[in-house]
Amino acid sequence: EVQLVESGGGLVKPGGSLRLSCAASGFTFSSYSMNWVRQAPGKGLEWVSSISSSSSYIYYADSVKGRFTISRDNAKNSLYLQMNSLRAEDTAVYYCARGAGGYTHFDYWGQGTLVTVSS
């Protein structure tokens, strides 16, 4: 069974940093692209970042480019999101999602971890 479990969320002050993790199991992690998608409270989904299976290709939404860094450790079956210079508008539930079909869709999602940016 595919499982994605996020962790690392919490309350952080504006300008602060946070590192999210996603532990994957139930599939060959090193064979899949991985993604972060977020959802602000009461709002819709927003794609944040993607990383290819071997980390060769990395993409970011304009809203986080230069502030967030996606990475993965295939030996540990883990995905990460380093978030720096956090802003109030980064407040959201952050979901880890597996990429499928050569980047065409996200077939499995974790339960999410809440990041709150507030003073």
Add this chain to the structure above:
Amino acid sequence: QSALTQPASVSGSPGQSITISCTGTSSDVGGYNYVSWYQQHPGKAPKLMIYDVSNRPSGVSNRFSGSKSGNTASLTISGLQAEDEADYYCSSYTSSRLNWVFGGGTKLTVL
């Protein structure tokens, strides 16, 4: 403002069919057959329902179907059931800098 446009809400009675539209541009929905649909119940993670416009993942009911015409994709749910009440989001690959875009979401109410 979301990149893809969806109606804020739709409703239907049990047993009826409903259709949710998702309108984009030639850079996303109209340019690629990479439209997907996600169901999200309150407080839960999104679940993939349709991918590549009209394909259903294993385990998803055949009451769910997808289609596309020009820059507009659609999700149709037939034989509505109470458990279908949820938020539905469309998504598409885009050639613009965003790479992947979502619609604003549609709240389905089963009357």
